[in-house]
Amino acid sequence: MTYLDGLNEAQYTAVTAPPGPVLVLAGPGSGKTRVLTHRIIYLMRELRVPPWQIMAVTFTNKAAREMAQRIARLMDGSPRGLTVGTFHSICARILRREGDNLPGYERGFVIFDTDDQIQVVKQTLKDLNLDDKKFPPYKMLNNISNAKNELIPSEEYAATNYISEVTRRVYGRYQEILRANNAMDFDDLLMNVVVLFDGRPDILQKYQERYQHILVDEFQDTNTAQYGLIKRLAAAHHHVFAVGDSDQSIYRWRGADYRNINRFRETYPDAQMVLLEQNYRSTQIILDVAKSVIKQNRNRVHKDLFTEREGGEKIVVREAYDEQEEASLIVDTVQRLMLENYSPRDFAVMYRTNAQSRALEEAFVRANIPYRLIGATQFYKRREIKDIVAYLRLIHNPADTVSFNRVINTPSRKIGAKTQDKVRAWAAQLALSPADAVVRLATDPDVQHPFTARAANALANFGDMLHTWQTIREEAAVGDLLDLILEGIHYRDYLDRIAKDDDEARDRWANVMELRNVAALSADVSLEDFLEQIALVSDVDALDEEENRVSLLTLHAAKGLEFPVVFLTGLEDGVLPHTRSLDDSESLEEERRLFYVGITRAEDRVYISHSFRRMFYGNWEATVPSRFLRDVPSELVEGASPAVQREQTKTRASSWDWSSNTRSSSGWKKEKRATAVSSPKPVSAKPKYQQSPDFDDDFDLAAPQTARYETGQKVRHAKFGEGIVIESKLTGNDEEVSVAFPDVGIKRLAASFARLEVIGD
């Protein structure tokens, strides 16, 4: 039984538990994926459960992939018929299989993503004559989504006030439109399976018999729909193996409810509970910090995390002056640690909001350290990808009016809004979808239509193309179909036209080619499956995970990952915890869990930073160090306490300009920086008239008022050597100089950091 050898006692207990409800409370780094995979193998090998009777559910494709891979490795090949997937993909599969039993839907429904949903809500508001200023589409959509996650259909949506009354109507109409488009949104995938099961006990029974064993990962993140789904499937046999950690529940705002963990114990009073408390990731110090942070939350199951990695480096807490300094502190530390055998991939910089990534990126670019931004603009949300996918979707499902609207005049074929309205009205008259109507126009020369010759011609051309694609899509591989589309619509030319510069056009085209590659890779996949795949998969870029780069990511994106060195930034009240959570204790606890998740990602070292001032909506504001820092025991921290650091920053800051042009000369002190900032000394760019006699240039970070470099100047840079200034512009509080260096190429440099020496014009 080699595969059971390396398990600790608690893991072993969980893996070998007798069939029945099992709840595994797994602390961070306690080997939960290991337990899940080994449990699956145990079921198959020891309990002789056939693989097709096992379903393992995760939230992300990545988690599903990892689990499947680990099983395959341990078993020498993937077991036939084993179901491992996300909630959404498993539900989509069930709905496809039961396509004929779904009231209101036809086979081959498509999946609408968030963008499409917004379009539908806008259409809904128009239909109902509602003002989209008063009822912002995304808010309406949120309400609808929340209702679906709670398994509340539109008819049961409680109209307790004006807003909810409107929401109820919007929700109802929204569903009608989805059905007319033969489309489901993400939430429908879950809810419709539940609805199907509730309406058809025979179908439910079929799946209950098929899936005798159900395993759920990240159980704390389940919402009511997901929990309801599991509960129904397991109602007959109770063979549910749930793994989760309520301390890592950070998706409450998406309907996730960690109380499902308690519900589990109510649903299955005989559930076996297993606590995984041994951590295999972090040092004891890191763990102790994490524990004292999370301890402050109420109503939680206490876990006594421990590790064999005694001691460790103390964590470091630093206050920077502003975001830029915070970023350079981090970059400096990364550079220093890279001299000690760490490589870029060992570092992760985490933040609460995406907006914070900006300053960090700039600092990494400047320092020439490779980084990757995780989860920024998703591949499939890019305009060019959405365009092409819309064509594919329309070919597959002519009822999809959202895609039709997107595509009818993209690239422009001179079919304006007026004509489009006419198309819709005319199609309705013929009882056809707009797409089918346009095809009809192209194929039936006798058809009556209301269009001018010019419009009719343009429409017929489009209809003709559509018709061709529809005809060949049976035989052609998705990749070939895609090529035909690109050619037919001259998409490359279109990109060249709309892009601001060559770079953008090239980027966008590269993305299209990336999509084409994905299509080519799935050569024998049907169009329907391909569309589903790309609708349910978000991270195409997860492919090159092996790249040796520093990771920049939000705390949310960090869950489930681990890094030797972790930087947690923006530990300020208003950022972490976020302003929007300050007046609600539940949200505040979730913010604290975010912090906890961040700390527990680290193996060796944790660096926490906050800055003294931060830009909010265009103005600088002084910050308050995060209340969470008070929960970090000072004996585990290297350096001064936040309060002491704040005093030191104030001393330093008295030299810096507070409101852009006034300077407090009275508090001026000629001392070296109090904290270990090792960034290059900024160069003063103050105009002479502002300088006082005892002015110390070393401390001046204030804005230059005039450009110091101009195009054509010869300059010397300490590292890059001699170069020629090709551009210089003032940016807020600095000057950005582009310099062409013969050996290294063109560099964009911040004048205050680059210390360029002018050597001639």
Add this chain to the structure above:
DNA sequence: GGATCTCATGTTTTT
């Protein structure tokens, strides 16, 4: 039909 301007807006986002 496309470019340009103005105005409001402002967490987190596994699918």
Add this chain to the structure above:
DNA sequence: CATGAGATCC
């Protein structure tokens, strides 16, 4: 500040 959506102009 920076972005995006809608209106307005050409």
